[in-house]
Amino acid sequence: MNSIDRYMARLIAVPLISTLLISAMLLVLDRMLRLFEFVATEGGPVSVVWRMLANLLPEYLGLGIPIGLMLGCLLAFRRLGTSSELDVLRGVGMSYTRMLKVPFMYAIALAALNFSIVGFIQPWARYNYEQLRFELRSGALGASIKVGEFTTFGTKMTLRIESSKNEGRDLSGIFVQMVTKDGSPLAVTAEHGQFMRSDDPDTIIFRLTNGTLVHTDKSSPVPRVLTFTTHNLPIPLPKYEQFRKRGDRSLEQTLPELARIGSDRGAQEKLRDTSRAAWHFRIAEVASMFLLPLLAVALGVPAKRSTSALGVFLSIVLIVTYHKINEYAQAVGALGRIDPVIALWTPWALFAALTFWLYYQTAYVPGAQPLAAVEKWFDKLVKAVTRYLPGRRKKAAA
Structure with a gap:
């Protein structure tokens, strides 16, 4: 050249x-x-x-x-x-x-x-x-969890998050109401929370800090109230329809x-x-x-x-x-x-x-x-x- x-x-x-x-x-x-x-x-x-x-x-x-x-x-x-x-x-x-x-x-x-x-x-x-x-x-990216609104996952879980920072890594004002595997209701409130992965791909860990847990057991007429500094709450992921090929x-x-x-x-x-x-x-x-x-x-x-x-x-x-x-x-x-x-x-x-x-x-x-x-x-x-x-x-x- x-x-x-x-x-x-x-x-x-x-x-x-x-x-x-x-x-x-x-x-x-x-x-x-x-x-x-x-x-x-x-x-x-x-x-x-x-x-x-x-x-x-x-x-x-x-x-x-x-x-x-x-x-x-x-x-x-x-x-x-x-x-x-x-x-x-x-x-x-x-x-x-x-x-x-x-x-x-x-x-x-x-x-x-x-x-x-x-x-x-x-x-x-x-x-x-x-x-x-x-x-x-479909919500498979976590998009169905909207800040400031009650979000329902199926018929057994309701979640509300007051505020979100750092693209969802720092959550505050947490309220969770769900039904456990044995059919008993569970309600949790916490100041802060963070989603974390678990070994089970169908389950995600919701790590909560500074909160209160209310669990109503079928064998006891009085709800059990617990306060905690850190609590790991396992949450089963909803089943989403698979995307086409x-x-x-x-x-x-x-x-x-x-x-x-x-x-x-x-x-x-x-x-x-x-x-x-x-x-x-x-x-x-x-x-x-x-x-x-x-x-x-x-x-x-x-x-x-x-x-x-x-x-x-x-x-x-x-x-x-x-x-x-x-x-x-x-x-x-x-x-x-x-x-x-x-x-x-x-x-x-x-x-x-x-x-x-x-x-x-x-x-x-x-x-x-x-x-x-x-x-x-x-x-x-x-x-x-x-x-x-x-x-x-x-x-x-x-």
């Missing part, structure tokens, strides 16, 4: 990493508010929010990595064009194809990373996310699993179509990344004496639009209306044809500047819209 390749690598790396970080932060912040509200409503610990966000990151990176690659390459060529460095490189005989060496190295590496994410990591992360949602709603949804299946189900003639037709559509959707999304360096050249090289950033806007619109079209094609293919191969690869072929045409016009047709033509059309559109604005019309009438 010569000095020009190293220079290109640095130009691409900064906007690429910045775009990945910014897009991931924006998507995480958007979902974080809803997750905090959901976890607070269910009464779960705050730490669950970070675990849920961590399991959502692979899904965000599936779209963030192509956008980061596109903007990284595009902004690199845009900087070369606006600083006249591109004219110097072209003047010494370096073609656009030669300058695409480093962008394609990035594309290959990021496509391999994206393939591993959407093919293997994202299905497991999605399943873990759904499992956390299930455990929050992974793979009930196509989002939770890896690429080999989707391929196996899609080629299984003994499987249901709807399940086969859904699996095939999901498989082709992921492969088409990864394959489109090899087109982005070519598109970056066409939209990144600015027109002469132009500083417009219209190419950056168009690149994002094209990627997001292509992604949404693929999602719609996947849904249609999963319904069996169109073969998934046709539904998913036809948009890819059209996107590839547009990309190759734009790149050919930029790199091999003398004087052709697709971005300059787009800027002219955009200027005409802006003038046509502003002509009919209320303020513009009043000014023209005056």
